[in-house]
Amino acid sequence: MSRAIGVPHRTDSGAPPAPEPPVPSTAARSPEAGPDPGARRFGLGTASALVVGSVIGTGVFALPSALAVFGPISLVAFVLVTVGATALALAFRGLAARLPGAGGPYVYARDAFGEFAGFLIAWSYWITAWAGNAAIVVAWVGYVEVFWNTDHQVGWSIVIALSGLLVPALVNLAGLRSFAAFQVVTTVLKFVPLLFMATVGLLFINTANFGDFNAGGESWWGAISAAGAIALFSYLGIETASVAAARVRDPERNVGRATVLGTLACAAVYILGTVTVFGTVAHDDLVGSTAPFTDSANAIFGGQWAGATVAVAAVVSGFGALVGWTLIVAEMPRAAARDGLFPARFARQSRAGVPAFGIVVSTLLAAGLTVVSYTSFEQVFITVVLLSVLTSVIPYLLSAAAQLYWLLTEGRRARVGHLARDVAVSVLALAFGFWALAGSGYQAVYYGTFCVLLGVPVYVWVRVRRGAYGEVPR
Structure with a gap:
């Protein structure tokens, strides 16, 4: 994908095509009109695999080393992040039942708060997706280098990383049939060894390996917030089924179920797996490790074969996540382009x-x-993780706000107990978003805000191309 694989379509005259007129909002279309005619669909199993495959990439395989800097207090942060991620998943379930069209957070914000909010979500999420791919591939390289480029020469690391971005792009460009089969297979291959580490591995924990509870030395809440921002990266992707809802059969039912089931499955593996690594690898060694699950497996079983097996699982896991995210990274701008809020070329399909x-x-x-x-x-x-987390918080915040808005304006017909429960979940998801934003750090907030605001002139340009401010010479 580092070369121009898919050249944008041009007219027979060779000139760029005129901008496509905007179609009615995805939110305004009926569920039957939302999906593309003739599009290949996948059911609950593949939708759940998409969520699990996109969430469990190489982030979880690299996360223990990043969290070890803070010490075991980061496990508290992980639990809090899991609660927040579950609240977000439940909010997405409610939103997906109401608006089953493709686009996920973009559709929800646009329907509730208007075009500019929808554009900001699409733009922010797009940044999150391709920046997240960069983070996934960086962690993926660490496990590839268990076998090759063991001395971590930067030049070869870059070559491996670029290959890890190119091949998933080719898999997606080959079509959804290849994507669906590959996503299910890679999800199974990576989930089984992670589940093994998160269960059997617990039997080998030595509490002496955990080190100081608050190893960073800062305030407890500061450590929890900083560790929580990093841990949130491991849950990015819980919304992928809603983003690709137009490709899911019976989206009103399957999108929400896939989101919640996928999130809970990932949460169990994440927390228990991280505890295993913390308890089987000495703290000082873990801080400097580029392949913590490999080190943990070697410590449990002795020798190198177990670590190599886990490294293979991590490579497969990261590759599967990159395949899933390479599709998702194009789905959000595609939905926005169909509504006239992104350049029209993003809406075209091969x-x-x-x-x-x-x-x-x-x-x-x-x-x-x-x-x-x-x-x-x-x-x-x-x-790279903190940058992608910062830009992801904006779609999550506005999605939770959209759910809260609809509950307070249209939820009066629901039973009081159900309404109170759903409002509480939405408020929790909203608070979780602000907490993650605060824990991202000044540098991430600076770069992330700059990248998000770069979208403003793009929005102006797209609106002008639509003729929103009068005729534009062509």
Whole structure:
């Protein structure tokens, strides 16, 4: 994908096509009109695999090292993040039942708060997705280098990373049939060894390995907030089924179920797996590890074969996540483009039924960020993680706000007990978003806010192209 795989369509004259007129809002269309005619669909199993496959990438495999800096207090943060992520999943379930069209958070914010809010969500989420791909591939490289480039030469690390972005793009460009089969297979292959580490591994814990409870030395709440912002990255993707809702059969039912089931399954594996790594690898060794689950497996079973097996699982896991996210990264701008809020080229699909232009552009941006990260930042993984977390918080906040808005304006017909429960969940999801925002740190907030606000001139340009401010010469 680092080359121009999908060249944008042009007219027979060779000139760029005129902008496509905006279609009615996805939110305004009926569920029957939302999905693309003839699109290949997948059911609850594949939708759940999409959620699990997108959430469990290589983030969880690299996370213990990033959290070890804070000490076991980060496990408290992980539990709090899990509660917040579950609240978000429940909010997405309610929103998906109300608005089953493709686009997820974009559709929810646009329907509740208008076009500009919808655009900001689409723009922020798009940044999150391709920046997240850069973070996933950086962590993925750490496990590939268990077998090759063991001395971590930066040049070869970049080559491996770019290959890890290119091949998933090719899988997606081949069409959704290839995507669905690959996503299910890779989800199973990576979930089984992680589940093993999160269950059997608990029997080998040595409490002496945990180290100081608050190893960072800062205030408890400051440590929990900072660790929570990093831990949130491991849950990015719980909304993927809602983003790709147009490709899911019976989205009113299956999207919400897939979101909640996928989130809960990931939560169990995440927390228990992290506890296992903390308790089987000495704290000082864990802080400097680039493949913590491999080190944990070697400590449990002795020798190198167990760690190598886990490393293979991590490589497969990361690759499966990149395949899923490469599709998702193009779905959000595609939904916005169909509503006239993103450049029209993002809305076009290839003959294979995928948004090829969005896949190509997003992969190139992820590749650029990956190269910059390796050559400019000392803590490559954490830097890219915090950037993607910051931009993801904006869609999550507005999605929770949209759910709260609809509950308070249209929920009066619901039973009082159910309404109170759903309002409490939405408020919790909203508070969780603000907490994650505060814990991201000044640097991430600076870069993230700058990237988000870069979307404002793009919005103006798109509106002008639509003729919202009068006729525009062409």
